[in-house]
Amino acid sequence: xxxxxxxxxxxxxxxxxxxxxxxxxxxxxxxxxxxxxxxxxxxxxxxxxxxxxxxxxxxxxxxxxxxxxxxxxxxxxxxxxxxxxxxxxxxxxxxxxxxxxxxxxxxxxxxxxxxxxxxxxxxxxxxxxxxxxxxxxxxxxxxxxxxxxxxxxxxxxxxxxxxxxxxxxxxxxxxxxxxxxxxxxxxxxxxxxxxxxxxxxxxxxxxxxxxxxxxxxxxxxxxxxxxxxxxxxxxxxxxxxxxxxxxxxxxxxxxxxxxxxxxxxxxxxxxxxxxxxxxxxxxxxxxxxxxxxxxxxxxxxxxxxxxxxxxxxxxxxxxxxxxxxxxxxxxxxxxxxxxxxxxxxxxxxxxxxxxxxxxxxxxxxxxxxxxxxxxxxxxxxxxxxxxxxxxx
Ligand SMILES: C[S@@+](CC[C@H](N)C(=O)[O-])C[C@H]1O[C@@H](n2cnc3c(N)ncnc32)[C@H](O)[C@@H]1O
Numbered sequence: 001x002x003x004x005x006x007x008x009x010x011x012x013x014x015x016x017x018x019x020x021x022x023x024x025x026x027x028x029x030x031x032x033x034x035x036x037x038x039x040x041x042x043x044x045x046x047x048x049x050x051x052x053x054x055x056x057x058x059x060x061x062x063x064x065x066x067x068x069x070x071x072x073x074x075x076x077x078x079x080x081x082x083x084x085x086x087x088x089x090x091x092x093x094x095x096x097x098x099x100x101x102x103x104x105x106x107x108x109x110x111x112x113x114x115x116x117x118x119x120x121x122x123x124x125x126x127x128x129x130x131x132x133x134x135x136x137x138x139x140x141x142x143x144x145x146x147x148x149x150x151x152x153x154x155x156x157x158x159x160x161x162x163x164x165x166x167x168x169x170x171x172x173x174x175x176x177x178x179x180x181x182x183x184x185x186x187x188x189x190x191x192x193x194x195x196x197x198x199x200x201x202x203x204x205x206x207x208x209x210x211x212x213x214x215x216x217x218x219x220x221x222x223x224x225x226x227x228x229x230x231x232x233x234x235x236x237x238x239x240x241x242x243x244x245x246x247x248x249x250x251x252x253x254x255x256x257x258x259x260x261x262x263x264x265x266x267x268x269x270x271x272x273x274x275x276x277x278x279x280x281x282x283x284x285x286x287x288x289x290x291x292x293x294x295x296x297x298x299x300x301x302x303x304x305x306x307x308x309x310x311x312x313x314x315x316x317x318x319x320x321x322x323x324x325x326x327x328x329x330x331x332x333x334x335x336x337x338x339x340x341x342x343x344x345x346x347x348x349x350x351x352x353x354x355x356x357x358x359x360x361x362x363x364x365x366x367x368x369x370x371x372x373x374x375x376x377x378x379x380x381x382x383x384x385x386x387x388x389x390x391x392x
Contacts, residue, residue, distance in 0.1 A: 014277055017293045021330040023271075027373040027381070031274035034374045035070035038077060038088040039096060039123060041154065042067065051082045064358045065096050067126070070378075086154045091119040094372035094382035095265075097361070098325040099123045101353045101386050102261045107131040109174035111259040113167040113312045114266055116143030118150045124263070125156035133236050135259070136162045137170050141227070148230040152200075158232040165226035167264075168307035170315070171248040172226060173257050175236025192241040198231050251314060258317035266305045268328035269298060272381020274374065276327075298332055305337045313341070313348060313389065321351070322387045327380060329373060334383035335365040347392045350385060 010018075010028055018025050038059075040048070048069075052059045057075055062068035070093070071077070082088045099120050104110060104127040115121045115136030124134050136151075138144040141164045151157045161175065202210070213227065225246055231237035237245060249257060269292045270276045280288035291297065309324050316322050324341075326333050342348055350368045360379075361372045369385040 010274070010277070011280070011288065013288065013293055014271075017271070021332070023329055027329070027375045028274045029375060030378065031374040033073060034274075034378055034380065035073055036075055036077065037062065037091060037093045037096070037379070038069050038071065039067050039091050039126070040069060041087050041089075042126060044082075044087045047082070047087065051080070051088065054081055062093055062096075064360065065093055065100060067123075068093050068096050089119060089122060089150070089154060091123060092380045092382070094361075094377060094379035094384075095120055095325075096123060097356070097359055097370075097372065098265065098323055098382060098384045099127070099263070100355065101323050101384055102263060102321060103354065104128055104261060108260040110134045110261045110263070111174070111312065111315055112136045112263045112265070113170065113308055114138060114264065115162070116140060116147040118147030120263060120265055121147060121160070122150060122154055122156055125151065125154075125160055128159060130159075130234075132159060132260075133174055133234070134160045135172070135174065136160060137165050137167050137226070138162075139164070139166050141229070144229050151230070157230065157235075159234050161231040161235040161237055162229040163226040164229055166224070168304065168311050170226065170311060172246065173249045173254065173315070174259050175240065175245065192243070195231070195237045195240050195242075195245065197233060197238055254315060255318045258315050258320060260317060260320050262312040262316050262320065262322040264308050264312040264322060264324045266308050266324065266326050266333075268301060268305070268326035268333050269330065270327050272327040272329045272373065272383075275380070298330070302332055302337055305333060306340055309337060309341050310344070313345060313387065316389045318347075318389050318391055320389050322389070324385045324387065326383050329371065329381045329383065331365055334371075334385070335369065338366060338369065338385045338387075342387075347390050349388050349390050351388050353384070353386050 010025060015025050048059060055075060057072050059069045059071055062070055077083045077088065077090055104124055106129050108128060109132055110124055112121050112124060112134060116138040121134065121136045128134060136147060144162055144164050148162055151160055271292055313322055324338060352368050353370065356370060360377045361370045362376050364371045364383060369383065372379045372382040374381065
């Protein structure tokens with residue numbers, strides 16, 4: 001593919017891709033003016049003036065999203081003291097809206113099925129406070145390791161466990177306190193080894209075992225067990241035996257013992273993030289062709305997205321809420337995936353997102369779904385749908 005030839009900020013091949021997907025390229029015209037967004041850790045509000053002085057720019061409150069602030073587009077936050085000290089993290093306001101849609105409350109057991117690198121997971125943990133648990137899953141070990149670093153840096157890990165696993169087949173139910181898990185028929189038998197408090201430094205025996213497990217998983221890809229990459233003190237793991245932790249649950253048990261909230265922030269072509277697309281200038285246009293524009297790539301992604309959404313929904317308890325989001329704006333990866341999923345799942349009901357009336361977004365192609373884009377929202381592009389599991 002040739003490099004960009006027009007004066008548009010978008011590569012020509014990308015404009016053709018937008019055209020083929022019925023997307024108006026003008027939604028990206030405001031992308032150079034799109035602010036940077038940060039979330040301020042709860043309790044740090046009084047330090048805002050100090051943070052502003054240090055960054056040398058205005059830090060403005062996002063009126064429609066609590067805890068969020070906008071900065072001018074090209075401000076680098078990584079060198080700031082507030083960032084180094086874990087008082088702020090970068091997260092787009094549209095991503096914040098997707099998490100906010102979940103209406104996280106104290107005591108929730110939350111599953112984040114495509115968790116890495118972890119900005120949304122951090123926000124979920126921030127909102128959860130001192131009760132409940134968050135299970136973060138991602139298939140990419142190195143990305144989940146980065147997520148662990150982030151959770152530890154922001155001191156948010158106490159109620160969190162991270163597992164390398166395929167989200168399309170992941171099947172572990174939430175780890176509640178031991179007394180709770182009894183009610184979910186997880187029974188303690190005999191004198192078995194139990195998980196102790198997490199230590200960053202693993203013993204030789206533990207490292208050896210982890211390497212052996214990875215080797216086995218590599219040799220037998222069909223029977224991979226999730227790999228536990230991190231767990232906090234109150235994540236419900238301490239005190240469990242391996243059998244209890246890795247116990248999978250039947251679909252009928254999940255109706256009552258499943259997660260209260262599930263986020264499926266699915267893998268996608270990332271075409272809603274023009275900053276991401278512009279990175280291909282350095283990565284090479286051939287890579288853009290392979291990763292974003294190729295129709296076969298989109299086809300295999302939509303299959304993956306439907307599988308992730310279906311499995312996330314299976315792991316939800318009755319009455320629980322699931323948010324499906326992607327940072328693609330194509331209909332194939334959003335409305336069509338949701339429509340197919342609703343057709344296959346009689347107990348799934350699309351929900352109006354409460355609070356969204358004040359959000360600067362527009363309706364998606366299916367009623368109750370939402371679309372953020374740089375022009376409408378002054379955010380990155382994001383599709384959001386919220387689904388409840390009902391009794392059928
Ligand atoms: C859009 S990113 C998620 C971003 C993340 N939620 C955040 O806020 O930082 C999609 C993630 O899905 C992961 N992924 C891809 N296929 C997966 C699968 N089969 N199971 C679980 N995760 C998967 C990728 O490794 C990637 O980290």
